[in-house]
Amino acid sequence: MDKIEIVEGPIARLPAANVDTDIIYPARFLLITTRDGLGKLAFHDKQDAPDYAPMFAALAGGAPILVAGPNFGCGSSREQAVWALKEAGFKVVIAPSFGEIFQSNCAKNGVLAIRMDAAEGLSTPYGLENGQPLSVDLRAQTLTGPDGAVAPFVVSPALREALLNGWDDIARIKALHRADIEAFEARRRVAEPWLFPGDRP
Structure with a gap:
């Protein structure tokens, strides 16, 4: 598993609530038995949806951080949803809340899932637009926005240790x-x- 310490880059925003794993990775692709190439299938059925267009544009620009809405990754327990997000280039997902199994799958596959309420602390990251830069420091457990504003976040010590070491x-x-x-x-x-x-x- 890849180590995560500092992730920097533009964000992709997806403010919609209750984006389930079938939206992230449609069920008809579950017949695919390899992880290779799953990134192109992430949000496959939303590629022509106007409300997803800004996120896709940011993703095409190399965004490694997804800032999502509440209850992200709800629904079925398909691990392929996390595989697809990771293959697409996302290393960090930030949301007010997650589907419990989805969040666990992120931890097991080297994706940092940060639970942060939109009303907490500073405007980072929910005050940012698609493509604006954000720095995620797992060691310090802080987010730093383009204006230098810093917001803390909390993850479990076990998860932090595992991701820092790539375990x-x-x-x-x-x-x-x-x-x-x-x-x-x-x-x-x-x-x-x-x-x-x-x-x-």
């Missing part, structure tokens, strides 16, 4: 519990040597 769930377990794993394996080699034929002379 998926397995890599995190290995990193944090390596000594325990090695001790367990050493005990098994003694107690059940037949499980380790490669150890035999």
Whole structure:
């Protein structure tokens, strides 16, 4: 999984509420069994929708940050929605609220989902327009707008640690519990040597 520390670039805004995973990644594409190329399918059925046009323009300009409306990613639990957003170039999604499973899928796939109410703190990022720059610093847990205004955000310590180190769930377990794993394996080699034929002379 890619590490995330600082993400800088223009934002893409999608203020609509209740954008579900079927809008993000239409169900008829679930037959595709690879992640490669899914980015071009993100919001596929909205490509001609006028209210989505500014977001698509910002995305075409290389926007790595999506600023969404409330309850973003609600609906079904399809992980492909996150795969498509990531493949399209989004590394950070900011919204007042998320579908719970969608937010969990973001964490497991290296996308930083930041929950920030539109009324909180400074105008960053909800006062920005499509294409305006924003800096997201995960280490400091701050957003910095083009005028230098700073707004804090909060994510769980476990998520922050995983994204800063580029750990998926397995890599995190290995990193944090390596000594325990090695001790367990050493005990098994003694107690059940037949499980380790490669150890035999």
